[in-house]
Amino acid sequence: MNDAALTAEPDALIQLAGITKTYGHGQAAFQALRGVDLSIRQGEFVAIMGPSGSGKSTAMNILGCLDTPTSGAYLFNGVHVESMSRDQRALLRRNHLGFVFQGFNLLARTSAQENVELPLLYRGESAAARHEMGMAALRSVGLEAWAHHTSSELSGGQQQRVAIARAIVTNPKVLLADEPTGNLDSKRGHEIMELLVSMNRDHGITILMVTHEPDIAAYAKRVVHFVDGQIAHDRQNGEAA
Amino acid sequence: MGWTILLLALREIRRNLMRSFLTVLGIVIGVAAVVTMVTLGNGATQSVSDQISSLGSNLLMLRPGQRMGPGSGSLGAPSFKAEDAEAIRVQVSSLKAVAPTVNRTTVVVVGTKNWATSITGSNSDYFTAGNWTLEDGRLFNATEERAGKAVCIIGATVRKELFEAHSPVGDTMRIKQFSCEVIGVLAAKGQSAMGRDQDDTVVMPLRTVQRRLTGKQDVNTILISMQDGASSEQVINQISLLMRERRKLSDNEDDNFSVQDTKEIAKTLSGAIGTMTALLGAVAAVSLLVGGIGIMNIMLVSVTERTREIGIRLAIGALEKEVLMQFLTEAVVLSAFGGLVGLLLAAIACYGLSIVLSLPFLFSPSINLLAFGFSAAIGVIFGYVPARRAAQLDPIEALRHE
Numbered sequence: 001m002n003d004a005a006l007t008a009e010p011d012a013l014i015q016l017a018g019i020t021k022t023y024g025h026g027q028a029a030f031q032a033l034r035g036v037d038l039s040i041r042q043g044e045f046v047a048i049m050g051p052s053g054s055g056k057s058t059a060m061n062i063l064g065c066l067d068t069p070t071s072g073a074y075l076f077n078g079v080h081v082e083s084m085s086r087d088q089r090a091l092l093r094r095n096h097l098g099f100v101f102q103g104f105n106l107l108a109r110t111s112a113q114e115n116v117e118l119p120l121l122y123r124g125e126s127a128a129a130r131h132e133m134g135m136a137a138l139r140s141v142g143l144e145a146w147a148h149h150t151s152s153e154l155s156g157g158q159q160q161r162v163a164i165a166r167a168i169v170t171n172p173k174v175l176l177a178d179e180p181t182g183n184l185d186s187k188r189g190h191e192i193m194e195l196l197v198s199m200n201r202d203h204g205i206t207i208l209m210v211t212h213e214p215d216i217a218a219y220a221k222r223v224v225h226f227v228d229g230q231i232a233h234d235r236q237n238g239e240a241a
Numbered sequence: 242m243g244w245t246i247l248l249l250a251l252r253e254i255r256r257n258l259m260r261s262f263l264t265v266l267g268i269v270i271g272v273a274a275v276v277t278m279v280t281l282g283n284g285a286t287q288s289v290s291d292q293i294s295s296l297g298s299n300l301l302m303l304r305p306g307q308r309m310g311p312g313s314g315s316l317g318a319p320s321f322k323a324e325d326a327e328a329i330r331v332q333v334s335s336l337k338a339v340a341p342t343v344n345r346t347t348v349v350v351v352g353t354k355n356w357a358t359s360i361t362g363s364n365s366d367y368f369t370a371g372n373w374t375l376e377d378g379r380l381f382n383a384t385e386e387r388a389g390k391a392v393c394i395i396g397a398t399v400r401k402e403l404f405e406a407h408s409p410v411g412d413t414m415r416i417k418q419f420s421c422e423v424i425g426v427l428a429a430k431g432q433s434a435m436g437r438d439q440d441d442t443v444v445m446p447l448r449t450v451q452r453r454l455t456g457k458q459d460v461n462t463i464l465i466s467m468q469d470g471a472s473s474e475q476v477i478n479q480i481s482l483l484m485r486e487r488r489k490l491s492d493n494e495d496d497n498f499s500v501q502d503t504k505e506i507a508k509t510l511s512g513a514i515g516t517m518t519a520l521l522g523a524v525a526a527v528s529l530l531v532g533g534i535g536i537m538n539i540m541l542v543s544v545t546e547r548t549r550e551i552g553i554r555l556a557i558g559a560l561e562k563e564v565l566m567q568f569l570t571e572a573v574v575l576s577a578f579g580g581l582v583g584l585l586l587a588a589i590a591c592y593g594l595s596i597v598l599s600l601p602f603l604f605s606p607s608i609n610l611l612a613f614g615f616s617a618a619i620g621v622i623f624g625y626v627p628a629r630r631a632a633q634l635d636p637i638e639a640l641r642h643e
């Protein structure tokens with residue numbers, strides 16, 4: 001659509017131009033995104049805020065290559081994603097993206113260690129490499145001692161930390177988190193945020209996070225506000241509102 | 242990728258042992274049923290042909306009356322006499338032995354023990370025709386046959402029931418009013434095709450039984466053993482012509498006797514058992530198919546149950562074909578494992594039943610291989626639909642699934 005916007009910015013990791021998303025057809029059609037332009041550089045920590053139904057999750061799914069836009073262009077690391085096949089997007093997720101969900105989404109009856117090693121299995125890493133990288137990731141979220149516990153034996157905060165370990169175990173470029181603290185009390189929520197901040201600071205992982213809580217968004221360096229499927233404002237934290 | 246997928250599949254199976262067990266139950270039962278049916282059927286066929294051949298090779302049985310179907314017994318048809326047997330011996334060619342027989346069930350007493358057994362009157366040809374071998378003592382001589390002496394040859398069961406470990410030859414048994422000297426003991430033959438104990442028998446000269454037990458000159462069955470290589474068709478023809486002549490049947494009258502060829506009986510019996518086996522095998526094969534549908538059903542349920550898990554795998558970057566292969570591998574591993582357990586069960590069942598039914602245990606590699614291959618194939622066929630459904634799930638929808 002808006003090809004002019006795609007004169008790639010050299011230091012942008014992610015570039016959205018004129019992204020729209022329509023659910024359903026004909027009478028029932030609903031436009032969840034109505035032309036979103038967004039550019040994110042390597043190493044940023046971006047919070048996406050906005051009222052319920054404003055299209056935050058829809059945008060995250062497209063950013064996470066789980067879904068494709070109805071129109072518009074999406075460049076990831078300079079490569080067009082919107083025209084990729086299902087398998088190409090799966091490989092892109094496997095190699096460059098990590099996901100953290102509101103509901104943790106760990107495999108049931110599976111140890112923390114096996115959960116964390118799962119993405120490495122799909123990448124075809126050897127058992128030894130899986131073990132080493134998995135334990136390193138668990139160590140970085142402070143759960144080395146819980147490696148053999150299954151998710152039902154872990155608290156919510158611990159489960160979310162295992163999920164973060166699983167998301168970063170492959171050293172992804174981008175970590176996408178849709179309301180990662182939504183199911184946690186505020187103390188655990190802040191612990192998770194400290195963890196994300198350190199991931200961003202120490203490992204240089206780009207983080208995109210959806211939240212509707214201002215004190216959670218405050219951990220990010222940049223806040224993007226969605227209203228009615230469009231970006232209402234986009235500012236660095238610390239700038240005047 | 243292959244090992245990874247196998248690892249993933251095995252983990253899933255281990256994680257849900259109960260579900261996995263229920264999934265394969267149908268296959269286990271199906272395979273066990275098919276293999277047991279076919280193995281026992283083969284054993285039964287083998288056993289029948291063994292027993293028929295133990296009856297005597299090239300054996301014909303001449304009986305009064307027509308044996309066409311139920312109700313058409315020997316009623317009304319005149320019995321044979323010893324002279325009929327003699328006529329056959331003299332006039333029909335290519336024969337080895339002709340034994341007129343008469344039977345009576347009577348209690349036999351030795352000392353304080355008594356035993357009800359089947360007494361057969363015949364001549365020494367009887368042992369040739371019936372493939373009997375003598376274990377101890379001797380057969381009748383011509384004088385004893387002619388004079389109707391009270392001498393008898395006993396089967397292994399009678400010996401076991403009435404005599405101690407020492408040789409019974411020379412001892413006497415009481416049969417009704419007379420006593421009878423044991424002159425020989427027969428080697429054991431085991432059960433007949435109909436399940437009768439062939440060794441539960443006492444054989445005496447024909448004339449002795451006719452005079453002292455039946456009181457009639459009648460003969461029940463004439464056993465005729467042909468020489469090797471003789472055409473049973475020709476021999477039967479000769480016997481039939483001779484009997485029609487001796488019984489004065491006119492051209493428009495039917496035979497009032499029948500000649501049966503044990504080979505034909507064996508063929509008919511084995512054929513019937515073969516048909517039974519095929520039928521039972523087919524029923525069992527249907528149960529195997531039902532087992533396959535069971536696998537599909539439970540795998541489909543499991544795809545729904547595991548939708549969120551599939552969503553996680555897809556989000557993490559699993560390819561469609563990896564998810565497909567994982568589910569397919571789960572189905573195949575399960576059904577192949579079920580097949581193996583089924584084979585094991587069948588082996589145990591066949592072993593036990595072959596003892597209970599006293600059939601030979603004929604292990605057939607081909608039916609075992611076939612059943613195993615079939616169960617694995619069922620995994621592929623019935624695992625495919627659920628696997629494809631899992632692989633084609635939309636990751637976002639799947640993750641949202643409760």
Ligand SMILES: Nc1ncnc2c1ncn2[C@@H]1O[C@H](COP(=O)(O)OP(=O)(O)O)[C@@H](O)[C@H]1O
Nearest residue numbers: 023024030032051052053054055056057058059
């Ligand atoms: N799969 C879908 N089908 C139809 N409508 C959808 C679907 N997903 C989201 N929507 C609609 O799109 C709008 C934006 O949804 P979403 O992106 O989930 O909002 P947010 O995450 O900001 O609350 C909502 O009105 C929602 O009802």
Ligand SMILES: [Mg+2]
Nearest residue numbers: 056057058178
């Ligand atoms: Mg949302």
